[in-house]
Amino acid sequence: MKKKILSLLMIFLITCICSKGTKAQQNQNLNISFLLDLSDRIDPKKNPGLYQRDLQYIKSVEKLFVKHIKRKKMLLLKDQMQVFFNPIPEIQDIELLSQQLKVDFNPKSSKNDFLNLDKVYNDKPVKIYQYAIKDGNYIGSDIWRFFKNNVQQYCIKPDHRNILVILTDGYMYHKNSKIVIKGKSSFITPEFLAQKKLNTANYLAVMKKSNLGFISFPYNLKELEIMVLGINPSIQSPYEEDVIKQYWSDWFKAMKVKRFELRTTDLASSVEAVISNFMK
Structure with a gap:
């Protein structure tokens, strides 16, 4: 009888702990x-279909964000999402598009804010990529300087x-x-x-030396937690990745x-599970 009571108590305690953990996770901001990275990697001639994968990755994250804010009570809303570039691309309407992609949910958010979120993240990222591709002036992406300054x-x-x-x-x-x-380099x-001879199995020793x-x-x-998605190594070296x-x-x-999580480019359906697991 005592063993049965102890077992029931253990189950109850575990359930309470799990419940508290889930609730805290749901209420996090x-x-x-x-x-x-809007460099020439998104050029359809160089990497066909790659920019569409970027868009699908963005959509996967946005869907999880929507799911999160819909689970929270309105009074607890304090969640936001935004998009950055470095340098800022010289493309049509970039200032406006960037502003539209900066979303902030709080207790004063309206029903329309929720309804518009999907539309904004369906339409605006597509325009940014299409404008950048149409412009064709791929000036590179200064991720290193973004970390340094921003x-x-x-x-x-x-x-x-x-x-x-x-x-990227x-x-x-x-x-x-x-x-x-x-x-060290930027x-x-x-x-x-290739110049640094990092194309063989002993690349770690070379890097250290x-x-x-x-x-x-x-x-x-x-x-800060970081996901790097879309890594696309050159096929010239089996150790590039x-x-x-x-x-x-x-x-x-x-x-x-x-x-952090580092993922090579793959079908969005495959990466979606990785994104979901990371954001749990």
Whole structure:
């Protein structure tokens, strides 16, 4: 009898703990940021279908955001989502599109705000990509400088779960940010990695010996979680994906990022489960 009572008590306690955890998760405030790499990787001639995958990844995240805010009580709403670029692309209506993609839900949010969210995130990202492709002036994406100057101010809010989603092929290059300091660099390209002899199985030893990696910053990003989606390594080296992920992993660890996920480009249906699991 005593064993039965103890078992029932244990089940009750476990249920209570799980229930509290689920409730806390539902009530957390989300602050989701996208950083879009609008370099020539989105050129349909170079990478057919790639930009459509970006759009589907964005939609997957947005759907989870909508699901989250709909579960919360109106009085507890304190959630937001926005899109960033660096540098700002010189394309049609970019200021307006960026403003429209910055959404903020609070107790004063109306029913229309909820209804419009899906439409905004269905229509506006498509326009940004299409305008960038039509313009054809792919000036690169300065992800390194975004972290240097903006990530702390733009992507981290107190009392929020801060998630940054970076859509990129994993390479990093901008003509105004070509810096090398004692082996560390602000960029990597297929040519750069080949030059550094990072195309063999002993790439880790080469990186360690030559002190290779991204130039990091003395930040403590313990309140930031990051998903890098769309990594698209060159097929010229069987170790390119490993090298790219090593660069990013070392960089995030050096800046004490709370948690991160690095994913190569894949069908949106496959990546959706990864996104969902990350955002649980």
